[in-house]
Amino acid sequence: MFASRVTLNDIARATGLSRSGVSRALRNDPRVPAATCERVQAIARKLGYRPDPELSAALRLLRERKAGRYVETLAFLSWHEDRIERAGNLYTRRLFHGARTHAEALGYRLEEYWAREPGMTPRRLQSVLVNRGVRGVLAGPVADEDSRTFAFAWERFSVVAATAAFPDVTMHRARPRNFENSRLALAEAHALGYRRIGLMLDDYVNERSAHAIRSAYLDYQYTRAGLPRLPVLELCGLGPDPGPESARAPEAEPEYKRFAAWRLKHRPDVILASRVVFYEWLRRARLRVPEEVGFISLEGVNEGQAFSHIDQHPDRVGAAGIDLLIAVLNHNTRGVPGEALMVTVAGAWVPGASTRRQPPHGAASSTRRSRAASPVLPEQQPE
Template structure:
C-alpha cells in the first residue's frame, strides 16, 4: 500500500462492512462470486476508510491468478446486430472478429460470448434482462446494422465499450482505427508513385463509422494539389453496393481518377466493365485491407489491436466498478498500416 492508506487493511474493510476478508478481496478484484448487496457494503466501507489499492500488489496478484486455471470464468457480452437482410452484413463490410475479442478477453480472465439483437425476437430491452439475469456486467458493443438497435440499450447497469463511431449516442468508451492516418498513408504512397488524380469512393456508413476521417483526410490532402487534379469524393448513396454500379461508372467517366481508394468487392468488376486494367490503367487501394486480400494494396486497420484496446477498456471499468454512460468517454485510436500489393504501380 502507499503511505496514504498504509493503515487500512482488507480486514479493516471487512470489519466495517460486516463481511469476511475473503469477500472483500473478491469484491476488490471484481469476482462474479459476490452478491450485489455484499459488493455495496464493501465499496461503502472502502470509501469511508479512504482505501486505495496498491498497484504493485494488484499486478502481482493478477500474475498469481493467471497461473491458476479457473473453473468458472465471468462473461463479457459481445453485442451484435442480426437484423435480416441488412445491407451492412454484405461481405464488403468488415467487423471486429469474435476470435480477436476472445484472445484478449482470456488474458483478463473473461470469456467473450456473442449475443445477437434482432434474432429470435431479441429486442434491446429483452437482451438487457437476459444479461442481468446471467450476472453479465461487461458489454462490448459492435454496431452492425443501419437500424442501430444497440442505441436503444439501457447501459446504466453495465460497463460498456464500442468499436468505431457507428454508435454516436449514447457516447460510450470506444476503440477505433485511426483512418485519418490511414488515408494520409494511402495518399502519400500513391503520390510518391506518381499518381496525380487520386479518388476516394466509400459509402456514407463507412465515412460516418470513422467520424468522417475518410472525407476529412482526403479533403486535407487535396488542399496541397492543383484544383485541376482534385477528384470529388464519391460517397455511395446506398449501403448496398450492388445498387451503386451506375453511380460509380458515371463518376469514373466524369472525373477519370488514375488511382482509387475503395472497396475490394464490386469495384474491381466495375473497373473491368469500364475497360480499365489494374494496375496498368488505374491503381486500386483497398480502404479496409484484411489478410484474405493478399495481392491488393491497402490500408490495414489492425482490428486485432482494436479488439484488444476495447477489451482493455471494459476490463478497466469492471475493475474500477464503473457503470453506465460515462461523463467523459475515453477513446483509443489504433494506427493502421500500409500494405503493399500488385494493385498499384511501383509496389514491392
C-alpha cells in the same frame, strides 16, 4: 523520511465504517449505495489514500482461487445476418477473434450474443445477460438503423463499443485510426509515383469515420505543392455492408453515372476507395487495373482479393476493446460514462496487384497507351 501509507483501517476510522465496507465502497461494489461510495472515496482522497496495485492484483488472484478458479464471461454483441463464424464480413470475424483471443489470454471468456437471433429482443437479451452474470459487454459493428432502434439498458452493464454505431449513446470506444490510415494510403500512392489521386467516398463510411477520410485527403492535397487537387467523389445509398451486387443494383445506376463522369473529367491515375465494391465500377468501365488506373481499398479486402489496401487490424481493435472493457470493469463502473474514452488502432499498408510503380512524370501517358503485361487480378478474368 517516507510518509506512512494511508491504509483501509485509517479510512475506516475516518468514516465510521468497517474495513470491508470501506474496501467495497472504494471498488464501487453494487451492494454499497452510490452516495456511500462517493463519501468514502472523497474522504480517502482527502487522506491521501493510494491503492497498492501489486497488492490489489494479489488479492484479486487469491479471491479467484478461493472461488474455484472462476472465469468471468464477457459478452460480444453482434448484429450481422448470421452468426459471426458463418457471416461473410471478414472485418467482424477478425475483430471478434482478436477480442476473444486477448480476453482468454487475460483470464476471461468472450461469448457471442447474436442480437438478430430469431425471437431475440433487446429486453430478452438484457435478461439473458443478467441471468448469466455477465457484467461486461463489447458491442460489435452494427448498422445505424439497427443501433438507433436497439432499445437496450446499457446502464446495467460495463460497455465498450468496437464500432462507431450508437451515435446517440455516449460510450467508451475502440476504433481504427481513420485519419492516419488514409494519410498512409495517400503517402504510399504518392511514393509509387501517382499524382492524380482520386477519392471515392460513400456517405455511410464518411459519417462513420467522422469525416476523417475526407479530411485526410483534402489535407494531403493542401500540403503537397504541385499535386493536382481532384474533388472528392461523394456517393450515396450503398448502406452498411454492401457486396458486389450492391454496386450492380439498379438503384446504384445514378451513382455509377456520376462516377463515370467524374473519372472522364478528372482522369485520376489511382483511386482510393472507401469501399472495396467500388472496384466493380472500374470493371464495368473496362478500365485495366493497374495499367490504366490504380486501385486502393481503404477498408481492407475480402478473402481471395489481391488489391493494395490498408489493413485496419480489426483483430487489434478487438483486443484494444477488451483492454478498455477490463479497465472499466476493474473500476466497477457501469452505464453511460460522463466522459467517454476512445482507443484508436493504427493500420498498415499492404501492397497488392492493383497498383504499380509509375514511370517518371511525363512518360505516364505513353505508358498507359501501351499494352504491356501486368499482374492480372482475379476479378479481371473473363466471365
